[in-house]
Amino acid sequence: MTVHFQRELDKLKKRILSLGAMVEERFRMAVKALETRDGELSRKIIEADREIDETEVEVEEECLKILALYQPLAADLRFITAVIKINNDLERIGDEAVNIAQRVENISRRPPVNIPVQYSVMAEKVEAMLKGSLDALVNLDLDLAYEVCVMDDEVDMMNRDNYDKIKDAIRNQPERVAYMINLFLISRHLERIADHATNIAEEVIYLIDGVIHRHRRRWEEKGEKPAGLM
Amino acid sequence: MPGKVDVRENAGFSMENAIKMATNHLNFYYGDFLALQGVSLEFYENRVTALIGPSGCGKSTLLRCLNRMNDLIPFTRVEGQVLLDGEDIYDPDVDVVTLRRRVGMVFQKPNPFPKSIFENVAYGLRVNGVRDKDRIGERVEQSLRDAALWDEVKDRIYQSALGLSGGQQQRLCIARALAVEPEVLLMDEPASALDPIATQKIEDLIDQLKESYTIIIVTHNMQQAARVSDFTGFFFMGELVEVDETKNIFTRPKVKQTSDYITGRFG
Numbered sequence: 400m401t402v403h404f405q406r407e408l409d410k411l412k413k414r415i416l417s418l419g420a421m422v423e424e425r426f427r428m429a430v431k432a433l434e435t436r437d438g439e440l441s442r443k444i445i446e447a448d449r450e451i452d453e454t455e456v457e458v459e460e461e462c463l464k465i466l467a468l469y470q471p472l473a474a475d476l477r478f479i480t481a482v483i484k485i486n487n488d489l490e491r492i493g494d495e496a497v498n499i500a501q502r503v504e505n506i507s508r509r510p511p512v513n514i515p516v517q518y519s520v521m522a523e524k525v526e527a528m529l530k531g532s533l534d535a536l537v538n539l540d541l542d543l544a545y546e547v548c549v550m551d552d553e554v555d556m557m558n559r560d561n562y563d564k565i566k567d568a569i570r571n572q573p574e575r576v577a578y579m580i581n582l583f584l585i586s587r588h589l590e591r592i593a594d595h596a597t598n599i600a601e602e603v604i605y606l607i608d609g610v611i612h613r614h615r616r617r618w619e620e621k622g623e624k625p626a627g628l629m
Numbered sequence: 630m631p632g633k634v635d636v637r638e639n640a641g642f643s644m645e646n647a648i649k650m651a652t653n654h655l656n657f658y659y660g661d662f663l664a665l666q667g668v669s670l671e672f673y674e675n676r677v678t679a680l681i682g683p684s685g686c687g688k689s690t691l692l693r694c695l696n697r698m699n700d701l702i703p704f705t706r707v708e709g710q711v712l713l714d715g716e717d718i719y720d721p722d723v724d725v726v727t728l729r730r731r732v733g734m735v736f737q738k739p740n741p742f743p744k745s746i747f748e749n750v751a752y753g754l755r756v757n758g759v760r761d762k763d764r765i766g767e768r769v770e771q772s773l774r775d776a777a778l779w780d781e782v783k784d785r786i787y788q789s790a791l792g793l794s795g796g797q798q799q800r801l802c803i804a805r806a807l808a809v810e811p812e813v814l815l816m817d818e819p820a821s822a823l824d825p826i827a828t829q830k831i832e833d834l835i836d837q838l839k840e841s842y843t844i845i846i847v848t849h850n851m852q853q854a855a856r857v858s859d860f861t862g863f864f865f866m867g868e869l870v871e872v873d874e875t876k877n878i879f880t881r882p883k884v885k886q887t888s889d890y891i892t893g894r895f896g
Contacts (some may be wrong), residue, residue: 401893424839472879472891609881 404469408478411461415482418454419533422489422496425451426529426592429503430522433585438507441500452491452512458486460476468470481606488602490594492529495588495595502581502588512575514568516582518589521557524550525593534597537560541607547600554593561586648715649674649843650695655709657690658697664690666867666873669693672813675846677835679854679875682864683890688847691864692815695845697725697734705802713813730757738799738816741790741805746773746782751803753809766810771818775841776804777834796827803834810840814838816846820853833856851891855879863887 425444432440436508462483465471471479481561528547535544565583652671657665665687672678680688693699693818694711697718710717730753742749750769759765770784773779778800782793790801799819806814816835820828835844835857848854854861862872864887871878871887881890882888889895 404893472851472855473882473888475892476880 400603401469403609404465404471407461407469408464408475411458411465411479413484414454414458414461415527416533418451418458418486418489419536420494421451421454421534421594423526423529425493425496426526429499430518430526432500432503433518434520436503436507436511438472438504441507444500445497445504448493448497451490453468454495455486455490460482462486474609477606477609484602485599488598492595493591495592498588499585502585505581507512507576509578512568512572512578512582514564514579514582515567516561516564518585521554521561521586521589524554524557525589525596526601528554528593528596532596532603535600537608538604539607541604543606544600544603548604549599550595551597554590558590575614646673646676646694648672650845651710651712652691652694653710653712655691655694655707657694657708658692660704661859664867665694668774668867668869670862670869670872672843672845674843675839675841675862676856676859677839677846678860678862679858679864680845680847680864681849681851681854681890683895684849685866686864687867688864689817692734692817692845692847696729696734697736697813698729700725726757729754730809731810731894732813732815733793733809733812734815735799735802735806735817735819738822739795741793741798741801743789743791745787746790746793746801747786749784750804752806753805757809769804772799772804772808773872775807775838776800777830777837778804794827796830798821799823799827799831800811800834803831803838807838811842813843813845816844818848818850821849828853851879863890865890 425447428440431437432444444492462479465479469475528550531543531550532545534540535547562583565579565586569579572579601611632675643650646682648671651669652670655668656663657663668687668691670691680691682688690699694707695718699705699707707719717723718732740766742752744752747769750772751765752791754765754768759768770783773782773786778797781797782801785792786853790798792802799822803814803819819835820831820841823831832853835846838844839859846854846858858875861875861878863870863878863882863884865886873883878887879891882891
């Protein structure tokens with residue numbers, strides 16, 4: 400293994416983690432905008448998305464270069480493959496954060512509606528999932544990656560719950576339907592971010608043990624994690 | 630006739646193909662030096678098995694055990710079994726010449742005889758007692774076709790083999806091995822002396838040949854092992870460390886030593 404190759408791998412790892420940090424920050428901003436209904440902050444988030452998109456392209460090009468020049472094998476190969484996919488999921492999370500910001504901008508211009516839909520718990524959970532998936536990548540923590548996958552079910556449930564509540568609210572106040580739809584879409588975007596965080600966790604699992612764990616019901620049903628491989 | 634020996638200890642898979650050759654707890658000594666230790670490995674019929682490992686790990690020694698080429702080296706000793714179709718090739722009543730016809734070998738540096746292309750391929754046939762001119766002619770043409778060389782040499786078949794390019798000479802050596810209708814082909818780094826285009830032709834040829842032969846190849850070139858083989862065995866200091874389907878060895882090897890070797894982290 401050449402020094403040069405190792406350097407490239409280290410550089411790539413730093414890059415993907417820096418993209419992760421950028422996306423985490425963007426998500427936190429979106430949640431803050433959501434809590435405070437801050438239209439101004441929302442606009443800032445929408446404008447800053449380009450930085451994430453550009454970094455995503457750079458990371459992918461780095462990965463292709465490494466594949467072509469070094470023909471990595473085994474764990475190195477799985478690492479590059481995982482980075483390509485995680486890169487994509489992070490960019491999508493950035494997009495969803497922008498989507499949340501757009502919804503917030505939308506509803507901040509209207510008078511609020513009094514319904515028991517509250518996003519702080521859901522947002523906290525999603526933030527924990529995003530952080531957990533990236534920590535699992537940094538530390539190659541198989542247990543943490545599996546934990547993130549489990550948390551996705553809770554977020555799905557919260558989303559369904561929000562859907563029911565907003566459905567009722569639309570029935571009761573049909574004139575406020577535009578507001579309600581935007582409110583529901585926020586829940587949907589949060590749920591999608593959780594899905595992407597789960598994808599990242601599944602990719603970390605693949606990176607560590609070399610077995611693809613998508614379509615996660617399989618490992619849930621099996622009830623046990625496979626032994627670690629190289 | 631000995632029964633089928635189960636040597637699946639190292640392999641984590643099961644195959645539908647028959648086992649063409651196998652080693653069973655093979656030890657090999659150069660004098661006092663134990664070059665191969667407890668090697669138990671199966672070679673499946675009509676499949677390509679690659680042997681990889683750092684210099685001095687014993688992979689070429691193992692290859693030469695499979696057709697008893699090591700017999701030509703003084704002070705060597707074999708313990709354990711090497712089986713061809715279930716029979717031990719080191720049995721005292723085995724005819725070594727017949728063995729080497731059934732288990733042919735191609736070497737790293739092309740070594741055509743200083744004869745015509747035709748005579749190079751015909752030589753093995755004549756040595757094995759074939760006299761019929763027509764039969765020899767047929768076999769020479771067929772072997773050159775099987776080695777993907779016929780079209781390139783058919784118009785100069787009586788010219789010296791030494792006038793061929795490196796890649797052509799290597800394919801000639803393959804044709805020479807094929808002429809006597811072997812069952813197994815042993816290849817010791819067959820493309821390492823060749824340029825990339827010639828290498829690719831050899832690799833394509835290996836892919837075609839496996840339909841009719843069982844192929845065992847030693848190579849330093851990991852990408853080549855990855856490209857041409859179905860199974861890969863990793864050797865280190867005389868021991869078989871890991872053997873698996875090639876795709877698994879190169880994407881998720883089970884043993885750290887294997888992973889360290891193929892990712893270039895040692896040696």
